[in-house]
Amino acid sequence: GAGVSQSPRYKVTKRGQDVALRCDPISGHVSLYWYRQALGQGPEFLTYFNYEAQQDKSGLPNDRFSAERPEGSISTLTIQRTEQRDSAMYRCASSAGWGQPEAFFGQGTRLTVV
Amino acid sequence: GQQVMQIPQYQHVQEGEDFTTYCNSSTTLSNIQWYKQRPGGHPVFLIQLVKSGEVKKQKRLTFQFGEAKKNSSLHITATQTTDVGTYFCALNYGGSQGNLIFGKGTKLSVKP
Numbered sequence: 187g188a189g190v191s192q193s194p195r196y197k198v199t200k201r202g203q204d205v206a207l208r209c210d211p212i213s214g215h216v217s218l219y220w221y222r223q224a225l226g227q228g229p230e231f232l233t234y235f236n237y238e239a240q241q242d243k244s245g246l247p248n249d250r251f252s253a254e255r256p257e258g259s260i261s262t263l264t265i266q267r268t269e270q271r272d273s274a275m276y277r278c279a280s281s282a283g284w285g286q287p288e289a290f291f292g293q294g295t296r297l298t299v300v
Numbered sequence: 301g302q303q304v305m306q307i308p309q310y311q312h313v314q315e316g317e318d319f320t321t322y323c324n325s326s327t328t329l330s331n332i333q334w335y336k337q338r339p340g341g342h343p344v345f346l347i348q349l350v351k352s353g354e355v356k357k358q359k360r361l362t363f364q365f366g367e368a369k370k371n372s373s374l375h376i377t378a379t380q381t382t383d384v385g386t387y388f389c390a391l392n393y394g395g396s397q398g399n400l401i402f403g404k405g406t407k408l409s410v411k412p
Contacts, residue, residue: 219400221402225377226407227404228306228386228402228403228404228405229343229388229402230387230402231336231399231400231401231402234399235402241399242399277342277343279343279400281400287331287333287342287348287392288333288345288348289333289335289345289390289400290345291342291343291344292342293342294342
């Protein structure tokens with residue numbers, strides 16, 4: 187696609203529910219990153235993939251968070267048993283790799299857990 | 301772990317004044333990137349620095365990479381209201397396919 191697309195743009199969920207956030211990166215981009223950004227803060231690294239391989243998941247807060255990118259393109263970030271502290275803007279970025287590390291960000295998904 | 305410090309956290313300037321933000325890493329970097337995020341927007345790539353001691357300019361913006369590749373700065377000359385936003389450095393530890401860790405950013409406000 188023309189840019190990184192994230193869906194949904196907004197998600198309100200009840201505490202305890204599972205949510206799945208989707209990221210559709212720029213076509214052909216090798217690397218895909220997930221970040222969480224609180225208001226007034228920088229993007230907090232969660233995890234990243236090169237192709238379908240999850241290279242680093244050290245930023246995932248706990249085992250309720252997981253991510254996959256099964257075919258090396260679209261990625262899903264899943265949060266199980268959501269808690270209010272999970273409320274944040276979740277951002278996805280992709281980069282072409284191979285000497286072109288510029289990361290292109292999507293518009294983000296604003297998650298609110300009530 | 302990978303540590304990045306960015307200062308100052310906030311900067312308020314009068315239009316026409318200069319502005320500088322600094323980024324420091326505890327370890328040597330492969331490269332460093334700078335991003336700008338406008339209020340309500342998403343981070344947008346500005347530039348990447350790769351070489352030790354590198355200096356790059358984009359109009360009124362000057363970017364520097366330290367000799368030891370552990371620090372960097374972004375300097376804006378004669379700020380304008382269009383410069384308002386938060387400036388982030390992003391540290392790349394593993395080359396073009398490595399992890400990308402963002403600093404906390406410097407929020408710039410410009411008074412006309």
